[in-house]
Amino acid sequence: MTAPTEQLDRWRRGEEHLGTALGRLTDEEFDGPSLLPGWTRAQVLAHVAHGADALAAHLTExxxxxxxxxxxDLAGLPPAELRAAVLAATQRLAETVRAVPDDVWSAQVRTGEGHVVPAADLPWLRAREVWVHAIDLDAGIGFADVPDDVLAAVVDDVFRQWDARDTVPDVALFAGDREWGTGALAVAGTLPAVTAWITGRSDGAGLQADGPLPTLAPWL
Structure with a gap:
């Protein structure tokens, strides 16, 4: 198996996007609430740094x-140290990815959630994390700032996760010429609005539907 070029590109662009969000935050804003209920920005950033090192560890193994x-346990670091920790973890991951030979991408690895996947799937797991958590930092970046190909891939991912747990909602979801699901309730909107809703980052404001929007199962 060769390197997963498309997913590596999405990952690299996502890391740059996260870096933009991080650069917009002042040290005083780190302890403020993120868009994830119950999470501060510092906790989101600590999670992102830990995720980078976890992925690097999986690839190295x-x-x-x-x-x-x-x-x-990075969330308690002072803002300057946490900022440096995020950037250092991102750099370690980039160096690890560069060291992966083509034949290793087919190796089976166990994720932190206990799933066994080929190493080639890992860049996407990181890509979806950094793109979405950049928005969670509430630094003036939203789903409208994410490229359409990434948004569509996130929606695909959400439906895969739901399908694996048999929690797909009874909806047919439309965004432009894209469609997901075969349920009875038609729901339509822009791709950013659709993605925000199904990832639990909005209540569905701005979407059009034939009836009341359902309560969605968690994505991850």
Whole structure:
């Protein structure tokens, strides 16, 4: 298996997007609420840094066969140190990805959620994380700032997750010429609005539907 070029590109663009959001935050804003209920911005950033190191550990283990340890509990760091920790973790991940030979992308790895996936799936798991959490930082970046190909891939991912848990809502979801689901309730809107709703980042404001919008199962 060769490197997953499309997903690596989405990941790289996502890391740049997250960096833009991080750069907009002042140190005083780190302890403020994010758009994730109950999470501060510092907690989101600590989660993102931990995620980068976890992915690097998975890729290193796939390449070397040696299990890696990942540091945790970064949310309590002062803002300047947490900012540096996020950037350092991102750099470590980039260096790890560059060291992965083509044949290793087919290796099976176990994710933090316990799923066994090919290493080639990992860049997308990181891409969806950084694109969405950049929005969660509430730094003036929204779903309308995310490229359509990434938004559509996120919606695809949500439906895959729901399908795996048998929690697909009874909807047919439309965004432009794209369609998901075969349910009885037709729901339509722009791709950013649709993505915000099904990822639990909006209540569906701005969407059009044949009836009341359902309560959606969690995505992740």
């Amino acid at each position: 796939a390449r070397t066969g040696v299990a890696q340890q990942v540091a945790d």
